[in-house]
Each structure stands twice: as C-alpha cells, then as structure tokens.
Amino acid sequence: MKAIVVTDQAEGTAGMKLVERPEPQAAINDVVVQIYASGFVPTELAWPSTWTDRLDRDRTPSIPGHELAGVVTALGYGTTGLSVGQRVFGLSDWSRDGTLAEYVAIEARNLAPLPGDVDFTVGASLPISGLSAWQGLFEHGRLQAGQSVLAHGAAGAVGSMVTQLAREAGAYVIGTGRAADRQKALDFGAQAFVDLDNDVLEDVGGIDLVFDVIGGAIGKRSAGLIRAGGRLVSIVGPSEARPADGLAIDFVVECDRAQLGEIVQRVRDGRLRTNISNIAPLDDAVAAFNATERRPGKQIIRVRP
Numbered sequence: 107m108k109a110i111v112v113t114d115q116a117e118g119t120a121g122m123k124l125v126e127r128p129e130p131q132a133a134i135n136d137v138v139v140q141i142y143a144s145g146f147v148p149t150e151l152a153w154p155s156t157w158t159d160r161l162d163r164d165r166t167p168s169i170p171g172h173e174l175a176g177v178v179t180a181l182g183y184g185t186t187g188l189s190v191g192q193r194v195f196g197l198s199d200w201s202r203d204g205t206l207a208e209y210v211a212i213e214a215r216n217l218a219p220l221p222g223d224v225d226f227t228v229g230a231s232l233p234i235s236g237l238s239a240w241q242g243l244f245e246h247g248r249l250q251a252g253q254s255v256l257a258h259g260a261a262g263a264v265g266s267m268v269t270q271l272a273r274e275a276g277a278y279v280i281g282t283g284r285a286a287d288r289q290k291a292l293d294f295g296a297q298a299f300v301d302l303d304n305d306v307l308e309d310v311g312g313i314d315l316v317f318d319v320i321g322g323a324i325g326k327r328s329a330g331l332i333r334a335g336g337r338l339v340s341i342v343g344p345s346e347a348r349p350a351d352g353l354a355i356d357f358v359v360e361c362d363r364a365q366l367g368e369i370v371q372r373v374r375d376g377r378l379r380t381n382i383s384n385i386a387p388l389d390d391a392v393a394a395f396n397a398t399e400r401r402p403g404k405q406i407i408r409v410r411p
C-alpha cells in the first residue's frame with residue numbers, strides 16, 4: 107500500500123516520504139480500515155509517540171496521521187460493534203502506525219459509525235478537534251450555561267470547535283488569535299475577539315473557563331483571568347499556568363465512540379461546522395504539509411477518490 111513515513115525527527119515535515127509499505131493485519135480487537143480521508147496535526151512530529159513505542163523503542167519508519175474516515179475491510183478476533191463494509195471514522199493509537207496510508211489497523215473501540223450523508227473528508231476532520239473540544243469543555247471543564255469561556259486560537263482546528271460547542275451549551279465565548287482571524291472566529295460564533303498581538307488580553311475581565319491551545323506566556327496570563335472556582339483546561343502539554351483560586355487540567359484527547367456520535371450528529375443537523383482549510387490527494391500530501399502559506403484550520407488528505 108501507499109503510505110507516508112517519517113524516519114528523522116529533526117527533519118520535520120520536510121522528511122516525510124510517500125513510499126510502499128506492507129498492508130497492516132488486524133490483531134486482537136483490531137479492524138483494518140481502508141482509508142478514504144486522513145487528518146494530520148503538524149505538531150505530532152514533536153510527540154514522542156510518533157518516534158517510539160510504549161516501551162520507548164524506536165518505531166521508525168512510522169506512519170503519521172491519527173484521524174481517519176474510511177470503510178472496514180477486515181475484523182480481528184474479539185472486535186465488537188463493527189462490520190465489514192461499514193463506513194467509520196475515528197482516532198488511531200498515538201504509538202502505532204497512523205492514517206496517512208491506504209489502510210490502517212486500529213482497535214475497534216477507536217472508531218464510530220460514519221453516517222452515509224457525511225463526506226469522508228468531513229469525518230476525518232472531526233476526531234481530534236471535536237473530541238478535544240468536547241472533553242475539554244464538558245468533562246474536564248464542567249462547563250455550565252451562562253459561564254464565560256476564553257477560547258484561544260478560535261479560528262484554528264480545536265478552537266473553532268470549542269467556540270461552537272460552548273455557544274451551543276449557552277456560554278459567552280471570547281475567542282482569541284491573530285488579527286487576521288477575527289472575522290473567522292466571529293463567524294464560528296465567538297461573541298468577542300482578542301487579537302493577541304495588538305489587544306490587551308487582560309481587558310476581557312473574569313473568565314470561568316479558559317481553553318488553552320497556545321500555552322507559554324499566553325497560558326500563564328490567561329490563568330490570571332480566571333474567576334474563583336473557575337478552570338483552565340490545556341491541551342498543549344504540562345503547563346505552568348495555574349489559576350490562583352481554581353483548577354488547571356492538562357489532558358490528552360481520548361477516543362470515545364458515543365462522543366464521536368454526538369459530534370457527527372451536530373455536523374449533520376448544522377449545529378457544528380467543520381474547519382477544513384485544504385484538501386489534498388495522498389500523492390500531493392508531502393507538498394501540502396510543506397506549503398509555506400498560513401492556512402488556519404484542518405489540512406485533510408483525500409487518500410481514495
């Protein structure tokens with residue numbers, strides 16, 4: 107099968123190569139999925155799990171990409187809830203070969219049914235950004251209607267989902283980002299916008315829930331804005347940002363079939379809009395990932411026409 111591999115962390119996306127790899131086999135609890143569309147988060151080339159397995163052994167050449175939409179072609183022993191020929195989407199294991207390939211072996215629990223009226227490219231754009239937003243807002247952030255949310259990077263992949271889901275839940279949403287992102291963040295439903303390069307972040311006042319996708323100094327300053335009892339949830343690694351009188355939670359997104367179902371249902375009925383910046387075929391994927399222009403949103407690879 108065709109697959110993109112990486113072998114050298116120092117090379118970043120420039121080191122990606124489209125090569126021939128053996129088709130994966132379904133182990134216990136796995137299914138094999140023929141991939142129609144795949145999602146890739148550029149920062150994953152900095153994650154240790156891209157380079158080593160759980161015992162810290164080198165696993166290169168590794169296939170990056172962890173989001174997929176496709177069709178089940180084989181079932182391993184012990185799989186439940188899925189059948190051959192079924193359309194699915196989901197989130198593959200961080201430390202196994204990923205989804206920038208024609209096939210992937212993936213545990214059945216990491217997949218959900220993809221309704222027939224949802225395009226594969228849309229399905230592949232939802233798992234990481236949709237589940238991160240859902241889990242950060244509702245599980246870790248315990249968001250309640252009427253609370254205020256500071257949605258960092260609101261024109262980005264995760265931030266645009268955070269903005270929409272928080273609005274639907276009855277929150278007041280302040281988005282942040284670059285100056286050029288203002289209109290896009292407002293279009294996704296943010297009621298106010300802070301241009302982090304030109305506005306004063308501290309002017310937003312007391313916040314109930316900060317959703318941090320940026321970290322560093324922005325994360326620290328945001329922690330200072332949190333009201334007593336409020337929360338900061340962060341997906342950008344162990345952060346030093348700590349609210350004075352609240353809770354800080356750093357988390358890594360996990361697959362959840364029921365939550366994927368909730369997310370895709372919202373896409374179908376128009377409550378949630380996905381944020382795809384570009385769709386490229388697998389043959390052009392390496393060039394697409396190395397493009398120099400700024401493309402806020404998700405880059406999706408169409409693996410099978």
Ligand SMILES: NC(=O)c1ccc[n+]([C@@H]2O[C@H](COP(=O)([O-])OP(=O)(O)OC[C@H]3O[C@@H](n4cnc5c(N)ncnc54)[C@H](OP(=O)(O)O)[C@@H]3O)[C@@H](O)[C@H]2O)c1
Binds near residue numbers: 263
């Ligand atoms: N822990 C987890 O489970 C998890 C899950 C998903 C994502 N993540 C991480 O979360 C981060 C965001 O992911 P994403 O897919 O949403 O990325 P994205 O689509 O690039 O969105 C991030 C947005 O924030 C903006 N931004 C970043 N730094 C900024 C700054 N200093 N000032 C103003 N705007 C800034 C970006 O603009 P520019 O492009 O101009 O910088 C972009 O619009 C990534 O680091 C990713 O690895 C973690």
